[in-house]
Amino acid sequence: DAKTTQPPSMDCAEGRAANLPCNHSTISGNEYVYWYRQIHSQGPQYIIHGLKNNETNEMASLIITEDRKSSTLILPHATLRDTAVYYCIVSRNNTDKLIFGTGTRLQVFP
Amino acid sequence: ETGVTQTPRHLVMGMTNKKSLKCEQHLGHNAMYWYKQSAKKPLELMFVYSLEERVENNSVPSRFSPECPNSSHLFLHLHTLQPEDSALYLCASSQGRANKLYNEQFFGPGTRLTVL
Numbered sequence: 001d002a003k004t005t006q007p008p009s010m011d012c013a014e015g016r017a018a019n020l021p022c023n024h025s026t027i028s029g030n031e032y033v034y035w036y037r038q039i040h041s042q043g044p045q046y047i048i049h050g051l052k053n054n055e056t057n058e059m060a061s062l063i064i065t066e067d068r069k070s071s072t073l074i075l076p077h078a079t080l081r082d083t084a085v086y087y088c089i090v091s092r093n094n095t096d097k098l099i100f101g102t103g104t105r106l107q108v109f110p
Numbered sequence: 111e112t113g114v115t116q117t118p119r120h121l122v123m124g125m126t127n128k129k130s131l132k133c134e135q136h137l138g139h140n141a142m143y144w145y146k147q148s149a150k151k152p153l154e155l156m157f158v159y160s161l162e163e164r165v166e167n168n169s170v171p172s173r174f175s176p177e178c179p180n181s182s183h184l185f186l187h188l189h190t191l192q193p194e195d196s197a198l199y200l201c202a203s204s205q206g207r208a209n210k211l212y213n214e215q216f217f218g219p220g221t222r223l224t225v226l
Contacts, residue, residue, distance in 0.1 A: 041219075041220075042217075042219055042220070043112070043114070043200045043201075043202070043217030043218050043219055043220050044153070044200070044202075044215075044217045045112070045217065046214045046215060046216065049214070097155050097158070097166070098155070098215065099152075099155075100152045100153040101152055102152055103152075
């Protein structure tokens with residue numbers, strides 16, 4: 001069963017920040033939030049993951065609410081190449097298989 | 111380039127054919143995975159290998175037979191497939207620690223399989 005809820009699709013203007021929400025209200029204390037994306041005709045690509053603190057890397061930022069029931073993936077300056085399906089997954093690090101849902105299809109437009 | 115390559119990228123086969131998909135990872139990882147992605151469906155985990163031992167088999171039909179001869183190579187042998195097996199088959203690898211797997215996974219580009 002999917003443990004996360006994401007909107008099926010979102011649009012974002014090129015150069016603007018893309019904020020992708022994810023609800024995971026049943027997350028357990030030892031479960032991490034992972035984000036992957038899949039560009040058309042390619043394999044999924046790992047983006048970022050976190051437990052309870054906000055995380056940032058060269059691709060994106062991950063904001064997790066204090067109660068950990070939801071999170072937001074932020075692409076600070078979206079480009080056309082960021083058009084993809086974005087998957088939010090909750091999983092115990094190194095223990096649970098990754099269960100991919102249907103994700104959010106992000107369309108970045110010029 | 112993710113460091114995980116798959117060949118062939120496209121494959122068309124008949125239901126009576128036998129073919130093999132190949133995956134190679136150049137990342138020094140010790141765990142490898144096969145996933146299936148059918149049209150308009152989420153990715154489904156098929157098999158997991160850790161240190162060349164199969165540790166997961168998600169009720170996959172026997173017409174799919176995996177092989178992991180070493181930690182860098184993974185094969186998926188196909189025989190007597192059905193048209194509903196047409197899908198994108200993705201290979202992934204990760205660096206497990208001891209018997210812990212499923213951390214950051216690196217995916218190959220996939221093999222688009224069509225069964226006629």
